[in-house]
Amino acid sequence: MSGTTTLAPADSPAAAPIAPRIPDDASQHVPFRAMLRHVGAVTRRYLILIKNDPEQLMDVVLMPVIFLVLFVYVFGGAISGSTHQYMQFVVPGILVQTAIMAGSTTGVGINTDLTNGVMDRFRSLPMARSAVLTGRLVSDMCRLLLCAAITLGLATALGFRFHTNVGAGLLAVALVMGFSFALGWLFMIVGIKGKNPQSVQGLSILITMPLQFGSSMFAPTNSMPGWLQAFVKVNPMTHIVNACRALTTGGAYAHDVWISLAWIVGIIVVAAPIAVRMYRKKI
């Protein structure tokens, strides 16, 4: 259709185009500032949805709290000798787990969203296509920030102590957020592709469970069998958790931080364009 560039015969009704000729590319391009505005508008929509229906926050907020209490008091003594010591070990892990769960919420959420009539509205507006997905992600990041704050607050009340400085602590949180943002794009693909929210949820659990437990998230890895240790080594979760652990409770972190950053950037660069393209084609 875009190939019909032949000019109209003089006597045809199409002989006098009134619109200026603009290259096709220009018509598709949404200026960066406009895109930010669109992301802002979509993010605002999601935040209002949360405000109107705070119950949907409960599960994401309560989950890490429950995990924290369970892990510390059920496994803590057995794994680390004392619950206090295990607390120091597991809190960074729980933080990363929160990030993973937030990421999978994004996938399930977008799957539900796609059936919402407002998607047709979005698609008939001259807005940046990616803004719908990015807005969703940004709002999920806000939710994650709240979760992380609650988790850290509770952990501190139960005896968790920072042994580093504020800057390192903030870097740990930023790393967790960045990782969740990257995972969000990945889960977005699952969410767009998935038949219904349930199947997306199921698949997300299937993907994340081995990645969570096959890492240094909840237990030291030195007692694991060799094949599992090999998996743990390449598992990005291990590096994120190790980085967060070192950034909050002390130790060398540079190596793990760089590897984590590489994973984050890598996942975004690969997954984001795929997700946006799939969203464009959807419906």
Place this chain on the structure above:
Amino acid sequence: MTTTTTTRTGPRDDVPAPPGGGTDADTSIVVTDLVKTFGDNRALDGISLTAPRGRVLGVLGPNGAGKTTLVRILATLLRPDGGTAVVDGHDVVGRPQLVRRTIGLTGQYASVDEKLSGRENLYMIGRLLDLPKKDARARADQLLERFNLTDAAGRRAGQYSGGMRRRLDLAASLVGRPRVLYLDEPTTGLDPRARNAVWDEVRELARSGATIVLTTQYMEEAEALAENLVVIDHGKIIARGTPDELKELIGARVQTFRPARPQDAEAVAAALRTAGLAEVRIDDATGAVSAIPADDAQLTAALAAVAGTGVPLASVTELRPSLDEVFLTLTGKGADR
């Protein structure tokens, strides 16, 4: 209407629809040989039409005719499998973003966010259309006022009645002051009062100079709102013209002669046959005799013939076909027209 006769163009290759052209001062939409298939189902099977600028084009068709598919292609929500569609000078496939700048869409199914309030819905759309915050807020309030939604502005759209939701949907499609507006079955499922409110609004919009494409299953609605009509069925256009032209299509001006005494029906029928009228029929229930005169002279002859029998007539009435009958006739014959 000349505008409805200029649409049949040749095969796709010599269709004059260069990007940036295809429409002119008088036409705002040019659709040429549009095809859309879903599997084996040809939802649109070569649709060609033009929409005159600043007028209401009615797209009439039964359920499943392809109306929504057509609107969705014109609104850049669906890609056609063949043919072209140019809206306000922009090809819907080649330059969707420019098309989106000129159109407003009220889809068949609500496309507002049910979990947001009416005001938030409109504000969000204003922002997505790049209005500054203040203007987006002002525009939202203005539209809420115009559509009588100010009192419900803070409530979630999900709690609105069907009519209110439609009005919000309509308001949502007007935030960007579109030059071309698509209304896909805007009154389906509404009670008569809500329907009338939407009708008034459509008339108002038409007066303001917007081009409106309105789909409907109701002939009454098409007749009330649209200056030009296309009738589609099974993805094909089976008739087009003004409502009056469509009525003339099945042509017949049926005359009904009702004798004062039903038992005289046979005598009247015989007289009409003698005068040469076609399709002389007796309605056994009422004793009325209907027939179709070829022209005015024959009608005069028929009256003379009936007068000759001396049978007293209670009434003679002319029955113009309703658009419903036109529609049923057309879709009944469907393919062979």
